[in-house]
Amino acid sequence: MVYGIIRLINFAHGEIYMLGAFIALIVAGALTIYGFSGWAILLLAALLAAVYAAAYGYTLERIAYRPLRDAPRLSPLISAIGMSLFLQNYVMLAQTPDFLPFPALIPEFGFLEPVAHIIGAAEVVILVTSAVLMVGLTVLIRSTRIGKAMRATQQDMTMARLVGIDVDRVISFTFIVGSVLAAIGGVLVGSYLGQINFAIGFMAGIKAFTAAVLGGIGSIPGAVLGGLVLGLTEALAAGYVSSAYEDVFAFGLLVLILILRPAGILGRAEREKV
Amino acid sequence: MLELRGVQAGYGRIQALREVTLTVGGGEIVTLIGANGAGKSTTLMAVCGIVPAQAGEILFEGESLHGLSPEAIVRRGIVQVPEGRRIFPRLSVLENLELGAFLRRDAAGIRRDLDHVMELFPILADRRRQPGGTLSGGEQQMLAISRALMARPRLLLLDEPSLGLAPLVIRQIFAIIRRINAEGTTVFLVEQNANQALKLAHRGYVLENGRTVLADTAERLLDNEDVKRAYLGI
Numbered sequence: 273m274v275y276g277i278i279r280l281i282n283f284a285h286g287e288i289y290m291l292g293a294f295i296a297l298i299v300a301g302a303l304t305i306y307g308f309s310g311w312a313i314l315l316l317a318a319l320l321a322a323v324y325a326a327a328y329g330y331t332l333e334r335i336a337y338r339p340l341r342d343a344p345r346l347s348p349l350i351s352a353i354g355m356s357l358f359l360q361n362y363v364m365l366a367q368t369p370d371f372l373p374f375p376a377l378i379p380e381f382g383f384l385e386p387v388a389h390i391i392g393a394a395e396v397v398i399l400v401t402s403a404v405l406m407v408g409l410t411v412l413i414r415s416t417r418i419g420k421a422m423r424a425t426q427q428d429m430t431m432a433r434l435v436g437i438d439v440d441r442v443i444s445f446t447f448i449v450g451s452v453l454a455a456i457g458g459v460l461v462g463s464y465l466g467q468i469n470f471a472i473g474f475m476a477g478i479k480a481f482t483a484a485v486l487g488g489i490g491s492i493p494g495a496v497l498g499g500l501v502l503g504l505t506e507a508l509a510a511g512y513v514s515s516a517y518e519d520v521f522a523f524g525l526l527v528l529i530l531i532l533r534p535a536g537i538l539g540r541a542e543r544e545k546v
Numbered sequence: 547m548l549e550l551r552g553v554q555a556g557y558g559r560i561q562a563l564r565e566v567t568l569t570v571g572g573g574e575i576v577t578l579i580g581a582n583g584a585g586k587s588t589t590l591m592a593v594c595g596i597v598p599a600q601a602g603e604i605l606f607e608g609e610s611l612h613g614l615s616p617e618a619i620v621r622r623g624i625v626q627v628p629e630g631r632r633i634f635p636r637l638s639v640l641e642n643l644e645l646g647a648f649l650r651r652d653a654a655g656i657r658r659d660l661d662h663v664m665e666l667f668p669i670l671a672d673r674r675r676q677p678g679g680t681l682s683g684g685e686q687q688m689l690a691i692s693r694a695l696m697a698r699p700r701l702l703l704l705d706e707p708s709l710g711l712a713p714l715v716i717r718q719i720f721a722i723i724r725r726i727n728a729e730g731t732t733v734f735l736v737e738q739n740a741n742q743a744l745k746l747a748h749r750g751y752v753l754e755n756g757r758t759v760l761a762d763t764a765e766r767l768l769d770n771e772d773v774k775r776a777y778l779g780i
Contacts, residue, residue, distance in 0.1 A: 417648075424634050424645050431632040434594060435697065436620035436649040 280337060280345075282447075283352040285454055286477020287359035288329055290470065292321040292455025293374065293462035294363060300375055314377040314463075321455040328359075329451025330444055338440070356474070364470040377463040394464045401460060402496065405453060410492050418445060426490075482526045488539020497537055501525070547572040547732055548593070548624075548701055553602035554756075555592040562588040564756035566602070570701065575723070575733040577764065579740040579777055580753035586736040587629050589753070590703045594626050595619045606701070621649055623700030627707065629736075631690040635679025639670055642678045642689055646696030656696070663692035666722060684715035691722065701732045708739045720746050740777035744768045752777070 296317040303313045336355045340348040378394045413419040424432040425442045432439055461476070462468045479502065487498025502522055509521035529536065548570040555563040562585045570576045580586050591597040593604055595616040604611045611619055625646075634642050643663065647656045664671040667688040673681060678689060687707055694702060704723065708716045720742060727733045737743035744750055744764045752760035752773060760773070767773050 420637075420641060420645060421648065423637060423641075427634045427636055428632055430596060431628065431634065432645075433596060433616040434620070434626050434628060434632075435645050435693070436617045437645075438615070438617050 280348050281352065281481065282332075282337075282450070283349070283477060284332055284336075284355040284359060285450065285480065286473030286475070287356050287363075288325050288332075288451045288473070289454040289458040289461075289476050289480075290363065290468070290473030291328055291359065292325045292458030293468045293472065294367060295324045295455070296321040296377070296459040296462065297372060297374055297468065300377055304375075310379045314379070314459075317377060318456055318459045321459050322452040325451040325455030325458075326448045329447040329454075332451075333444060333447040338443075356477070360470050360474065367470065369470065371467045371469045374462040374466055374468050376466065377459070394460075398460050398464060401456065405456070406492055406496055409449070409453070412449070413492070418442065422446060479522070482522060485526060485536055486529050488536025491536070491538045494536055494538035501537070547574075547607060548734065549603075549605040550589070550593070551603045551605070553589070553592060553599050553604060555588055555597050555599045557588075557597065562597075562756055563592065563599075566592075566753070566756070566758050568751045568758055568761065570732060570734045572732055573727075573730070574749065575727050575735060575747045577735045577737055577743040577747035577750045578753055578758075579737055579743055579750060579767075579773075581777075582738065584753040585756040586738075586753055587705055588756075590626055590628070590705050590734075590736055593619075593624060593703060617649070620697060623698070624703065625694045625697045625699035625701070626703040627690045627694045627705060629705040629709065631683075631686045633678035633681070633686045633689055633693075636677055638675050639678055639681070639689060640674045642693050643670070643696050646693035647698075649697065655698075659696055659698065663695050666695075666725070667692055684711050684719070687711060687715075687719055688722075691719070691726075695726065695731075699731055701734060702726065704733065704735045706737060706739075707735070708737065708742060716742065740773070741768075 299317040299320045300313050303316060308316070332355055336351045337348050340351055376394070378397045381393045381396070411419075413422060421432065421437045421442050422445075424435070424437060425439050429439055432442075457476075458468075458473075462472075480499075483498035483502045484495045485498070486501055487494030487496065502525065505525050506518040506522050510518045513521070550566050550568050553563055553566040554561065564585075566585070566589055568576070568578065578586055578589060588597055592599045593611070595611065595614055595618075599612065606619075606622060606624060611622075611624075614622075634645065637645070643660060644656075647659065650656055664674075669685055670689060670692060673685065678686065681689060691704070691707070707719050707723070711719065716739070723733060723735070724746060735743055735747060744767050747764045750762065750764045750767045751758045752767070760767070760770070762770070768778070
């Protein structure tokens with residue numbers, strides 16, 4: 273999403289996801305002590321993680337990307353990698369270099385009992401949340417005033433200024449929305465996998481980017497489809513070949529897509545009349 | 547209404563405007579003519595706050611525009627139709643028009659103005675759902691002017707509206723500009739097509755190498771020997 277608007281691969285996006293998971297872990301720990309339970313912990317932890325992540329995302333853009341807006345494209349990219357490394361090491365020093373157990377924040381549902389061996393509550397919650405967020409994001413971008421401003425900024429930043437759009441605010445908003453989504457992802461996946469550490473954002477960021485490229489960058493359903501294709505490829509590779517090779521297959525798929533269909537599965541080629 | 551006094555502006559080390567001095571009075575059509583690279587577009591971008599003026603003053607209704615954001619300048623009623631039209635290519639015609647009214651909150655007024663521009667350019671009504679990038683050059687120019695009108699400009703800045711268009715379409719566009727002016731909008735027109743521009747305008751300025759070197763009524767500029775030789779090809 274950020275890439276769509278300012279043509280910057282936000283390498284620190286995965287770190288926001290990781291920060292979201294850490295904040296949720298801390299909040300969940302505190303809430304458990306105070307005797308909260310079940311859904312309340314999950315919702316409060318996710319909410320606080322989202323708020324913190326929004327603040328981090330906003331700050332990240334202000335200090336690391338905005339000063340480089342008019343610089344050559346490589347400069348903000350390097351700045352992004354720098355921020356990614358900084359945030360990883362900051363969390364490693366402030367927290368711990370080891371894996372921490374992450375509580376299963378998603379409670380079990382009684383009515384899923386009969387199918388529990390096929391699909392658990394965590395999977396259902398993750399699927400439903402993803403679907404809701406995808407629809408929400410699509411509506412935001414298609415139909416709201418700020419969504420229209422985002423698309424205009426993406427297509428022609430100077431012209432967006434000339435119609436009176438405050439481009440800086442639109443970009444900040446984009447980072448905030450992206451960061452909130454990353455944090456929610458971090459909380460859900462952390463809860464699903466049961467452990468987190470300072471480096472989980474790195475692979476997640478690269479995989480998310482791969483999924484976005486697979487699906488067609490800038491397309492929301494494309495990103496979801498790309499994620500599914502990527503996940504299935506990994507699972508099949510792990511099942512039929514060896515789990516040691518799942519990343520090989522994932523990135524091999526990326527290379528194939530880039531060669532055969534650079535615009536992605538649902539993407540459109542960037543060509544237009546002028 | 548608009549007054550530029552000794553304005554200098556540029557990009558990095560390249561100075562595009564050395565000394566631009568001109569005024570546009572309320573209700574007028576004023577044109578700025580000059581060769582490629584004379585600084586015509588930069589003048590408009592300086593007025594709109596996209597390229598900051600390094601020296602000199604830009605006044606709108608007696609107040610300095612110095613340091614204002616492009617957004618604040620649009621809010622004051624200065625709206626530009628930039629060179630090359632700059633339609634948002636993947637937004638529909640309707641969305642392009644709605645973005646023109648981005649800073650307005652009066653839904654009823656916006657709807658009225660939508661009807662008004664679609665009456666000025668009926669082709670836009672037929673193509674309202676089509677992406678802006680699929681329109682022809684002339685249609686895009688009509689859309690760009692309409693998008694600017696959606697902001698209810700008090701001063702409309704037009705940068706080379708005739709660029710790359712067929713003579714028939716140019717005539718149509720210029721007729722609309724005259725009509726917009728007659729309906730009460732002040733127009734500042736930048737053109738390479740000096741002949742057409744001077745026939746439309748009340749007054750004109752000639753820009754050479756970033757300096758305004760000549761100012762007169764449009765009629766006298768059309769008769770001026772230097773202007774004829776340099777810009778009218780006579």
